């Protein structure tokens with residue numbers, strides 16, 4: 001095998017891993033689309049176009065989200081230099097909850113200063129946060145966890161800590177939790193945190209599981225803007 005083959009193989013492995021995560025994330029969005037289409041059709045068939053409208057808007061919104069997921073993750077898979085811009089962290093935090101149903105978590109945001117910015121690809125920061133929130137919610141289900149997002153600037157970098165009050169990462173996988181396919185959840189893919197790590201690294205940043213304490217805390221470091 002030549003060094004070129006090796007390179008191609010590694011790139012294919014990365015693309016495969018990201019494609020699997022795209023599929024996984026799209027499934028959630030498509031579920032919302034299907035459910036909304038069902039209700040909209042029901043309302044429309046009873047001649048109530050007004051009642052159908054909010055569901056049609058929800059379909060449109062989720063179609064946009066689905067496009068965004070594909071675009072963002074394919075940008076990462078192509079391995080090009082990412083288009084980075086100053087991203088308002090507080091806005092990324094809100095956007096990352098777009099597909100999370102209200103009431104499944106209690107959010108506690110502590111972003112200081114309120115206009116704190118990272119230099120990053122907007123869509124990918126949103127995806128990274130989404131992975132952490134999704135995991136916290138699933139670890140605690142059916143109980144809605146309290147999820148604290150704390151972000152601060154530190155010497156040109158931004159440190160974001162996402163903590164929950166759930167059971168914590170199972171000890172037997174804690175050391176390997178960012179590796180692809182490592183999961184302790186039924187129906188899990190083990191690709192969420194691998195993607196999160198890839199996104200952080202693509203920005204010259206990092207992600208780590210913080211040891212100790214109750215629940216789980218993930219610490220993300222990204223360049224400031």
Ligand SMILES: Nc1ncnc2c1ncn2[C@@H]1O[C@H](COP(=O)(O)OP(=O)(O)O)[C@@H](O)[C@H]1O
Nearest residue numbers: 135139168169183184185188189190192193216
């Ligand atoms: N906030 C959390 N609380 C408890 N366990 C977690 C948390 N986040 C991740 N984990 C553990 O890490 C595993 C890997 O997460 P992830 O890479 O997102 O894959 P998946 O969610 O598909 O299992 C999860 O299966 C879970 O066991």
Ligand SMILES: [Mg+2]
Nearest residue numbers: 134135192193
């Ligand atoms: Mg996950």
